[in-house]
Amino acid sequence: MMPLPRFALARPGSLEEAARLLSDAGAEGRVLAGGTDLLVNLKHGLAAPRLLVSIDRLPELRGVSVDDAGALVVGAAERLADIAAQVLVRARAPAIAGAAGLAAHPQARNMGTLGGNVCLDVRCRYVNRTPLWRGSLGGCLKAEGDVCHVVPGGKNCMAALSGDTVAPLVALDAKAHLVSASAERWVSIEALRGKDGRTPVALQPGELVRAVRIPAAPPNRRSAYLKWAVRHAVDFPLVAVALVVDAGADGAIESLRVVASVLGPKPRVVAGLDRFRGERITPQLASAVAEQVTRQCVPLPNVLYDPQHRRRRLGVMVRRQLDAWVG
Amino acid sequence: MSEGSDAQPISLTVNGEPVTVLATPSETLLEVLRYRLGLTGSKQGCDKGDCGACTVLVDGRPVLGCLTLATLCDGAEVRTVEGLSTAAGLHRVQAAFVRHGAAQCGFCTPGMLMSAVRFLETREQARAPTREEVAAALSGNLCRCTGYAKILDAVIDAAAELGTRSVPGSNDAEGAR
Numbered sequence: 026m027m028p029l030p031r032f033a034l035a036r037p038g039s040l041e042e043a044a045r046l047l048s049d050a051g052a053e054g055r056v057l058a059g060g061t062d063l064l065v066n067l068k069h070g071l072a073a074p075r076l077l078v079s080i081d082r083l084p085e086l087r088g089v090s091v092d093d094a095g096a097l098v099v100g101a102a103e104r105l106a107d108i109a110a111q112v113l114v115r116a117r118a119p120a121i122a123g124a125a126g127l128a129a130h131p132q133a134r135n136m137g138t139l140g141g142n143v144c145l146d147v148r149c150r151y152v153n154r155t156p157l158w159r160g161s162l163g164g165c166l167k168a169e170g171d172v173c174h175v176v177p178g179g180k181n182c183m184a185a186l187s188g189d190t191v192a193p194l195v196a197l198d199a200k201a202h203l204v205s206a207s208a209e210r211w212v213s214i215e216a217l218r219g220k221d222g223r224t225p226v227a228l229q230p231g232e233l234v235r236a237v238r239i240p241a242a243p244p245n246r247r248s249a250y251l252k253w254a255v256r257h258a259v260d261f262p263l264v265a266v267a268l269v270v271d272a273g274a275d276g277a278i279e280s281l282r283v284v285a286s287v288l289g290p291k292p293r294v295v296a297g298l299d300r301f302r303g304e305r306i307t308p309q310l311a312s313a314v315a316e317q318v319t320r321q322c323v324p325l326p327n328v329l330y331d332p333q334h335r336r337r338r339l340g341v342m343v344r345r346q347l348d349a350w351v352g
Numbered sequence: 353m354s355e356g357s358d359a360q361p362i363s364l365t366v367n368g369e370p371v372t373v374l375a376t377p378s379e380t381l382l383e384v385l386r387y388r389l390g391l392t393g394s395k396q397g398c399d400k401g402d403c404g405a406c407t408v409l410v411d412g413r414p415v416l417g418c419l420t421l422a423t424l425c426d427g428a429e430v431r432t433v434e435g436l437s438t439a440a441g442l443h444r445v446q447a448a449f450v451r452h453g454a455a456q457c458g459f460c461t462p463g464m465l466m467s468a469v470r471f472l473e474t475r476e477q478a479r480a481p482t483r484e485e486v487a488a489a490l491s492g493n494l495c496r497c498t499g500y501a502k503i504l505d506a507v508i509d510a511a512a513e514l515g516t517r518s519v520p521g522s523n524d525a526e527g528a529r
């Protein structure tokens with residue numbers, strides 16, 4: 026048995042009330058969405074908030090729609106199972122529908138939300154454990170200790186970004202709508218993710234994610250999200266990558282974005298892909314892009330499985346996906 | 353489970369019966385079902401989302417009882433393995449599990465059955481499900497004993513039986529028995 030610690034639970038009926046509760050609670054409050062990650066972390070003693078604010082009754086965080094500019098807007102409390110099945114999402118952002126459908130397992134997708142996925146805590150083989158297990162190593166920077174077992178001598182926590190929707194959202198240039206009791210702002214998903222695993226999400230105290238906005242896709246867009254894990258269900262990704270290619274009518278590449286995850290805490294936007302602009306997708310190009318991705322992306326021994334193997338997998342996934350798009 | 357002063361009554365419909373029960377904010381639905389209501393069919397396996405032994409249907413959807421706060425189920429309709437059989441006998445999926453020897457230690461069985469029931473009640477009735485579809489529907493339920501083959505056989509068999517006896521397209525739980 027893994028009992029939860031004691032906390033108070035609030036179930037506000039409006040966004041305004043939720044924001045006020047969170048602002049009053051400050052660092053002692055936490056947003057509870059599906060709870061599929063937060064409650065596990067509480068059972069593992071990784072946090073002990075005084076107040077959980079449930080967002081399951083906030084109409085402002087629900088719904089999938091298309092705004093005036095043709096962008097897809099998905100409420101943060103929408104469940105992964107619904108996002109995976111939603112016709113609008115499947116048509117306008119297939120990589121997001123795909124990523125949502127690959128996360129966890131059916132029961133967790135019936136519970137887990139997009140907001141929770143975007144704000145998911147980073148994961149590490151040394152921290153997602155019971156306190157007893159962690160204590161046997163004296164803890165680490167992220168919990169109870171002052172060293173890192175993944176990068177000895179490191180000053181930052183380098184635990185792995187593991188939310189499946191994050192890489193494709195970054196590749197599609199998505200933004201999050203953040204709301205607090207006193208303000209609101211839009212932040213790119215890329216900027217929302219912190220580079221130190223101790224502060225994995227750049228939310229201000231009292232802020233919550235209301236929705237995620239994915240800009241309209243140009244006509245000749247191809248996108249994909251590829252995830253590698255040992256099992257096809259249940260497992261968090263061991264390495265993952267999103268690809269987005271926009272081409273002209275003649276098939277020449279106008280923009281190519283590749284974003285890898287499960288490296289460190291941040292998504293890695295592969296740099297220097299501009300040099301492929303104007304080219305068509307060929308097997309040679311597929312290999313060249315895969316090589317560039319592999320050179321820049323270095324998995325760490327933060328999750329289970331050999332980092333070298335994960336790095337090679339990443340290259341293979343990129344090459345095979347581009348190969349499938351040849352022509 | 354701590355019997356603190358923060359326990360509040362919540363109202364649930366459990367397997368068709370309305371019940372009012374106390375729950376603290378930190379109590380999971382699984383704990384309330386097992387330890388306050390005595391419904392120990394749903395199993396506490398890993399207690400952290402990995403195994404699916406605690407799977408129950410809340411408002412029709414399979415969820416993990418071990419990661420669902422009971423208080424947030426106030427007003428919800430909950431179905432557990434205890435609600436599957438009737439005076440007339442076992443639910444078709446249960447009967448198929450027995451026929452196929454789809455349970456060994458039985459620890460995963462209640463969760464498997466709930467995922468299977470949901471699958472059978474919501475799938476397209478016009479054709480038989482593929483093995484892959486059944487496997488996907490049960491992919492959040494781990495079994496350490498059977499190797500899954502007999503479980504898949506049982507659910508496919510139950511679907512075939514349902515297909516011949518229920519009104520085509522019917523998703524009605526009672527009609528699907």
Ligand SMILES: Cc1cc2nc3c(=O)[nH]c(=O)nc-3n(C[C@H](O)[C@H](O)[C@H](O)COP(=O)(O)OP(=O)(O)OC[C@H]3O[C@@H](n4cnc5c(N)ncnc54)[C@H](O)[C@@H]3O)c2cc1C
Binds near residue numbers: 233234
């Ligand atoms: C067995 C198992 C396997 C899993 N496998 C995967 C997997 O393969 N891939 C994957 O991506 N995930 C996986 N998960 C994790 C999880 O199910 C999903 O990531 C899910 O999307 C998390 O959403 P949630 O609503 O449950 O978040 P919660 O657990 O409720 O919250 C997660 C975090 O986000 C914060 N938060 C939630 N919503 C908001 C909001 N609107 N505004 C601000 N902060 C917010 C919470 O405070 C918390 O810090 C797995 C979980 C389990 C139990």
Ligand code: SF4
Binds near residue numbers: 167172176184
């Ligand atoms: S990366 Fe280092 S500091 Fe972060 S959780 Fe793992 S061991 Fe701890």
Ligand code: FES
Binds near residue numbers: 397404405406416
């Ligand atoms: S007991 Fe709930 S998933 Fe294992």
Ligand code: FES
Binds near residue numbers: 454455457459494
């Ligand atoms: S029968 Fe033993 S775990 Fe499935």
